[in-house]
Amino acid sequence: MITVDNLVKEYGDFRLDVSLEIPDGTVTGLIGKNGAGKSTTIKAILGLIKPDKGSVTINGKEVSALTNSEKCIIGAAMSDSGFSMYLTAEDIIHILRKMYPLFDATFFRKKCSELRIPLEKQLKEFSTGMRAKLRVLIAISHKAEILIMDEPTAGLDVEARNETLDLLRQYISENDKCSILITSHISSDLEGLCDDIYMISDGKVVVHEDTDVILSKYALLKMDNKAYDGLDKSYVISTQKDRFGVTCLTNERQFYVENYPEIVIENGNIDDLILYYSQHNSAESA
Amino acid sequence: MxxxxxxxxxxxxxxxxxxxIFVVMALVLGISGSGTFAVAYLTILAGIVATGTLSYDEFDNGLEFLMTLPIDRKTYIREKYLFTTAACTIGWCISLVLYVVCENFRGTNVNLLEQLPVLFIILPGMVVVSTIILPLQLKFGTEKGRIVLFAVVGCLSVAIVAVNHMFVSTTDALSFIYSMQGISVGTVIIVFLAICVLVGFISYFCSIRIMQKKEL
Known part of the structure; x- marks a missing residue:
């Protein structure tokens, strides 16, 4: 279980101030615009940066106090870092074998073969897709109980994305006690994987909902200006006006379905959440 | 680890x-007559190759990823010092063999036992020089670290020249050299080793401090 309790980290004007909890057996998504604070949160969870205030604990123990053997339960895939590009996948097998007592070299080789990851080529000769798949494979090949995935599918084509996600799905299905924190810009990835979603905007958690709730209760309401004037705005989170009319984001889809049959109601998704919440926050701060 | x-x-x-290429260059140096220099040369190159692994780690945010593995920052630094010392030792051993081979090739009869004390002090000296690179590289990065290293070496050279100049102008240098002759080789080696160990430990603790403060 990962607990982030009132974590504060300041970089000049930017202030991250978040609390989140990822219980055992839960896949949690972390979403937000670029610069919202997702990577800083992930880095704090992995102990790569020191919080100015607050705490980050893994299974009840402060991250900075984890011993090397306790860190073996963590598997991490970072979006822009990994093993040296001059190493090969075969080199990595030998390194991981010495680092993790539970590293499964047979599984690693089997998956490399299935995912067409060459064992003898240097990583610098790999395609973006191969590198991404290898990063995820490294994280899941030592029976990790906690997975931290920062943009595991960024920059991948559809095929590589599906293969990477299948790898994760298979791991989740075989390790039901595993806690996973995943960030992604591709909402469909998170919708298909995550049990709950945290949205960060300007360094703060603005939404924490179960994925099912986001998909079932959040909606976009589209109407003309006249209908908007008569709309009960109690459950409207954000409003956007343009020359075609007004679009509102709500978290009470059913209320508007029942009371406003004349307006267009589209099911909400994670992209809408990011887009409309960000606008809402920008408008508020302006 | x-x-x-x-x-x-x-x-x-x-x-x-x-x-x-380094080994071939050391061979050429050895054959051309700079035997003891070749030993120092190959030993320091081995140290530089070892400390170079830090650049590989830092490239493309690699250090950030490495710290997500079951390694703490102290272990990382400890390994770098251990690896550098081991590399220098291996380089020194190889260069010693090459030295003997080259001297025999040139028809010189080498009394290794007699020369061993002089050849031996090269090793801790070169280990210390290599390990000074580590905290500088950790603090300033690969490129800036090199510039800072050149600046440090430059300042040290200027300081040595200045101290030497003052020393010669105020005392009788020859009498000092004569007085040094009374000191046994063993004492000189022990003092030199003690200085190397001290500098090595200062470098190690600086590296630990830099690494623990480093935000990745």
Missing amino acids: LGLIEKDLRLTIQRKQTVA
Whole structure:
């Protein structure tokens, strides 16, 4: 279980101030615009940066106090870092074998073969897709109980994305006690994987909902200006006006379905959440 | 720790062409008559190759990823010092063999036992020089670290020249040299070793401090 309790980290004007909890057996998504604070949160969870205030604990123990053997339960895939590009996948097998007592070299080789990851080529000769798949494979090949995935599918084509996600799905299905924190810009990835979603905007958690709730209760309401004037705005989170009319984001889809049959109601998704919440926050701060 | 050593060994093997060129250059130096210089040369090059693994780690945010593995920052630094010391020792041993081979090739009869004390002090000296690179590289990065290293070496050279100049102008240098002759080689080696150990430990603790403060 990962607990982030009132974590504060300041970089000049930017202030991250978040609390989140990822219980055992839960896949949690972390979403937000670029610069919202997702990577800083992930880095704090992995102990790569020191919080100015607050705490980050893994299974009840402060991250900075984890011993090397306790860190073996963590598997991490970072979006822009990994093993040296001059190493090969075969080199990595030998390194991981010495680092993790539970590293499964047979599984690693089997998956490399299935995912067409060459064992003898240097990583610098790999395609973006191969590198991404290898990063995820490294994280899941030592029976990790906690997975931290920062943009595991960024920059991948559809095929590589599906293969990477299948790898994760298979791991989740075989390790039901595993806690996973995943960030992604591709909402469909998170919708298909995550049990709950945290949205960060300007360094703060603005939404924490179960994925099912986001998909079932959040909606976009589209109407003309006249209908908007008569709309009960109690459950409207954000409003956007343009020359075609007004679009509102709500978290009470059913209320508007029942009371406003004349307006267009589209099911909400994670992209809408990011887009409309960000606008809402920008408008508020302006 | 073992995983890190494995990584650094494999990274060093990737540079086998560079290592081979260094060995050939040491051979040429040895044959051309600069035997003891070749020993120091190959030993320091081995140290530089070992400290170079830090650049490989830092490239493309690699250090950030390495710290997500079951390694703490102290272990990482400890391994770098251990690896550098081991590399220098291996380089020194190889260079010693090359030295004997080259001297025999040139028809010189080498009394290794007699020369061993002089050849031996090269090793701790070169280990210390190599390990001074580590905190500078950790603090300033690969490129800036090199510039800072050149600046440090430059300042030290100027300081040595200045002290030497003052020393010669205020005392009788010859009498000092004569007085030094009374000191046994063993004492000189022990004092030199003590200085190397002290500088090595200062470098190590500086590296630990820098690494623990480093935001990745």
